Amino acid sequence: MTLPALLTGVIPPVCTPLTPDNEVDTASLRRLVDHLVDGGVTGLFVLGSTSEAAYLPDRHRETVVRTVVRHVAGQLPVLAGAIDMTTPRVLDHVRTAGAAGADGVVVTAPFYARTHPAEIARHYRLVAEHGGLPVFAYDIPVSVHTKLDADLVLDLAAEGVLAGLKDSSGDDGGLRRVLLGARARPDVSGFSVLTGSETTVDAALAMGADGVVPGLGNVDPHGYVRLYRHCRAGDWDLARAEQERLCALFRMVDVGAAERMGRGSSGIGAFKAALHLRGVIGCAVTAPPQVPLTAGEVERVGKHLAAAGLL
Template sequence: MTFPAPLTGVVPPVCTPLTPERELDVPSLLRLVDHLVEGGVHGLFVLGSTSEAAYLTDRQRRLVVETVVAHLGGQLPVLAGAIDMTTPRVLDHVASVTSAGAQAVVVTAPFYTRTHPAEIARHYRQVAAACPVPVLAYDIPVSVHSKLPAGLVLELAADRVLAGLKDSSGDLGGFREVVTGARTRPDTTGFSVLTGSELVVDAALALGADGAVPGLANVDPHGYVRLYRLCRAGDWDGARAEQERLCALFGMVGVGDPARMGGSSSALGAFKAALHLRGVIDCPVTAEPQVPLSPEEVERVGKFLAGAGLL
């Protein structure tokens, strides 16, 4: 498959189903992929934050990509995260996921040590020079402690270093600057700007974004595809109503007790619990050392599903 430029539509960051022993649950992953394809999504992003990529071994990461690419057989583009702390480690992941069949890679700024924008630019240029497929930047400062400046993103887009941006920064002003620049500059034609926020997809598309990468689309792909189509049709009242339904459903990420678990355990646990309750995956466990949801918290996830008409 030729990678589209720009990439548009709903591209879920695919959850990684695990067995009780924390190995990759391949049959559940295949059912999840089928669930997303049947929902009408436009691409799949594996090995992102929602995929628990940070918790997976290199062997598990590669197996995820091989499994999804082989199962899809070219139906949809597959983006794979090549996420690690330093440029050499990212290059190792790039080699692994591209040889496994990924049609694009998604890369954060370096992390653990704080980096200067010049070093971030150097990082992306070195990755792109060594990468046989398009490179998308992943702006997620809550995890990597570096915000990608809009001007830097547009510079790298103009130089054909970056093919797109997944923005999970929460900085709507900076996001708008990238969207506007990508739309108006002749040297950024084909650059794809995607929001990583579940809650403002309608607003992002109204600004001119190309699509969305919402983790909640694992649970309700039909809803996000419906939202995307309503926005593209200019039915903003319908889009607002659908977005508000999805915002209510997103409340499930807060079911975990913050006194005993972090926000990631709660959110990823809720997504997996929802997929388990919907019969998509066999086991809702998250990777170690994340804390599992209690039976009472799982019951609350079910109430969110029922309220959204999904159970």
Template sequence: MTFTPLTGVIPPVCTPLTPDGEVDVPSLLRLVDHLVAGGVRGLFVLGSTSEAAFLPDRQRRLVVESVTGHIGGQLPVLAGAIDMTTPRVLDHVASVTAAGADAVVVTAPFYTRTHPAEIARHYRAVAAASPVPVIAYDLPVAVHTKLPADVVLELAADGVVAGLKDSSGDLAAFRQVVTGVRERRGITGFSVLTGSELIVDAALAIGADGTVPGLGNVDPHGYVRLDGLCRAGDWEGARAEQERLCALFGMVSVGDPARMGPNSSAIGAFKAALHLRGVIDCPATAQPQIPLSPDEVEQVGKHLAAAGLL
């Protein structure tokens, strides 16, 4: 399909797993159908919510092949090509594009400490080798580097990156990029997307093109509704819908922090919610994440009920 600038809701798709840790393809395709029915404008596989960091290469390839084969070009499929260094990312780019991805989503290098000049060099090397557009992924909580706004804008002006997925939660820095794209000549077709579920209304108000919400797996209709209210200028309605979604997002904290990390709690909650809603067969998360207890799953159900989803 022809790649056009990204707008609207593009959820980072969870990766359903079987109890023995294999990709549950039938559940994955039901999840894709659930998202499409919710009105999303694209799909992002192999991101953080997809547990890409936990999946071996054969499972990453299977996810992309399964989704692109099922969606058949109806929507753009973005695939994470996320790894520590440029050579490793280039291997993932080759794999996911051969499997049908319409764009690749790439973080800054990590593990080793990096300089902004090295980050820019990384993106230029990836873009030079990629047959599809490259979306920059700002994820400082995981890669321990904040993508500088001036670097993003320079890469955008040079046509190196086609968009930004900002999951930093830093609305002031996000505004810098949005404003810079609007004011700098020569930047066209560049999409600025927020990955922060709790500030979608604010991000759209300052000019974001769309959103990539992990919670959108659970309630795609809600995020599509929120996007529509913002675009219609109904900011009071948008605020009410955003607050409903903020309350629903409380499910990510159901896990006991004394026995599990925040990733286990958040991904476990999303998958438990999808299981309770009948979308996926099993709420298993990848090793070494710790599963939610029955009591914690019950709390997820209460969040769903309060949001009108059960």
């Protein structure tokens, strides 16, 4: 389907279910998509951080996009992460995503080599010019070690280079600067600003964000849809209560022992364990070299689900 003029609502970054031998579990992926659609989400983002895109070989990335696009069959827009180190490599991913039927792509700044703002701007302009799909900037400095400058983002939006921003920077002040700048500039229109923070959605929407891309939305899409609807209706007490319930649920990302694994292993492992416990995916395995959760840690995930009314 064609992207709406302004992408809004709940657009979860879809987990990538894997088999025990690290192939894409397409049957589980289709069940997960059904779970998200049933939850009322407004779009899907595949091949992001929560999707373990950095761990997937190119053939797995293509399988994920094709599987989701075919299964959704035009019900919802599908964004695909085209995340790689340099412009030529990103363009390869964009072309693959376009051929698979994605409606737009999500692109970080270049990384590995240090980049200048002029190189970042050139990167996005070249991807937009040669990729043939709407481009959403992905601001995730913890992974690419570059914080996207608000004025640069707004200038690229005014040029028509960027269709939107997924802000996973954790910088609420920077997010507000983008929102205020977009509101103040008559040359910026149809530009979607989406927060990637699961725990401050109500605050971001109150500031004027258009939607949310929550990793925890894989586990509880209904909760994020309720939260979004409460905010849009101006029911801020209900929104705060729902946000606080989701904050408590989000604590599952810390079940993994810090001396044994990184936060990514713990967080993605917890999301997948929760989806497995809820009967959505067939296996909770994560891609190597991530460290798997222990049985006791999975049991703690189950307690978080039960406390949230999801088991």
